[in-house]
Amino acid sequence: MATIFPLRSFGLASDRAAQATTEGAWVRWSLIAVAVVFLGVFLFMPLAVVFASALAKGVSVYFAALREPDALAAIRLTLIAAGIAVPMNLIFGVAAAWAIGKFEFFGKSLLVTLIDLPFSVSPVVSGLIYVLIFGLQGLMGPWLASHDVKIIFAVPGIVLATVFVTFPFVARELIPLVQAQGNEEEEAALTLGASGWQTFFRVTLPNIKWGLLYGVILCNARAMGEFGAVSVVSGHIRSRTNTMPLHIEILYNEYQFAPAFAVASLLALLALVTLLAKSIVEWKSRQQTKQQELFATRQTATPTLISSAGAKAA
Numbered sequence: 001m002a003t004i005f006p007l008r009s010f011g012l013a014s015d016r017a018a019q020a021t022t023e024g025a026w027v028r029w030s031l032i033a034v035a036v037v038f039l040g041v042f043l044f045m046p047l048a049v050v051f052a053s054a055l056a057k058g059v060s061v062y063f064a065a066l067r068e069p070d071a072l073a074a075i076r077l078t079l080i081a082a083g084i085a086v087p088m089n090l091i092f093g094v095a096a097a098w099a100i101g102k103f104e105f106f107g108k109s110l111l112v113t114l115i116d117l118p119f120s121v122s123p124v125v126s127g128l129i130y131v132l133i134f135g136l137q138g139l140m141g142p143w144l145a146s147h148d149v150k151i152i153f154a155v156p157g158i159v160l161a162t163v164f165v166t167f168p169f170v171a172r173e174l175i176p177l178v179q180a181q182g183n184e185e186e187e188a189a190l191t192l193g194a195s196g197w198q199t200f201f202r203v204t205l206p207n208i209k210w211g212l213l214y215g216v217i218l219c220n221a222r223a224m225g226e227f228g229a230v231s232v233v234s235g236h237i238r239s240r241t242n243t244m245p246l247h248i249e250i251l252y253n254e255y256q257f258a259p260a261f262a263v264a265s266l267l268a269l270l271a272l273v274t275l276l277a278k279s280i281v282e283w284k285s286r287q288q289t290k291q292q293e294l295f296a297t298r299q300t301a302t303p304t305l306i307s308s309a310g311a312k313a314a
Helices: 002-024 026-053 059-067 069-104 108-115 122-135 141-146 155-168 169-179 184-191 195-227 227-234 244-253 257-313
Strands: none
Touching: 002 059, 026 108, 059 069, 059 155, 069 108, 069 155, 069 169, 069 195, 069 257, 108 169, 122 155, 122 227, 141 244, 155 195, 155 227, 169 195, 184 195, 195 257, 227 244, 244 257
């Protein structure tokens, strides 16, 4: 009897699982329908409205709005801010992930917590902090003024604000990958005579490259679309400190809807490109993970086959 009850309970569990799967089909399709509706209403419909409004007065008006000097200056400043912030966050993210994933040191938990700080602090508050530090009446304001260095209401302030709100993205993508990788491969490379840089570029980087690219994509998208922190430190000076989001706000407040939506369509296009790149990187990452698992399985199976063959020969 002792051997019958587990089989009976297993059979009951299987029947219940099959029944739950059969009866839960409508739940699955309901959830899919809700997700599709939400995506359509809150994502695809706004994107469609942006492009439709941008082209409402014709293609000539659309491109004329993008060639306007203030718009070109805003696009250029946005690219400059992202072009500086993303490499800085790339360096910080790799260094932080390497330190957290490979070493034990005092304050490690604090560093992990501080990396998430921009996620919990309002961008407006972060911009205000920079004003209180680098503004004319701020902590370092008199010293900066005496040395003719301008940070707030200038490009350096915009770059600093952009760096602050975007620096967790690369680090947060890399830390789990570096921790999961372990130290065995790096130690083997060092034992074989590879230098530190050779070990990084030939061993570590190939294992984290897709996560690194994923973090860079998200970081760049956030940098180019940041509004709150940049709005506080920029001063809204036309053709000088206006990024694309700030330029859109000014045009919209002046009831210039067609030019505003024309510039907004560039950010919407960036969002679509980001989604496409994100999907490609995720697919590549899954392919690499499958290949690594297959290689690990083969490496595990080879000693077993050799030992079995040796046992048969004996």
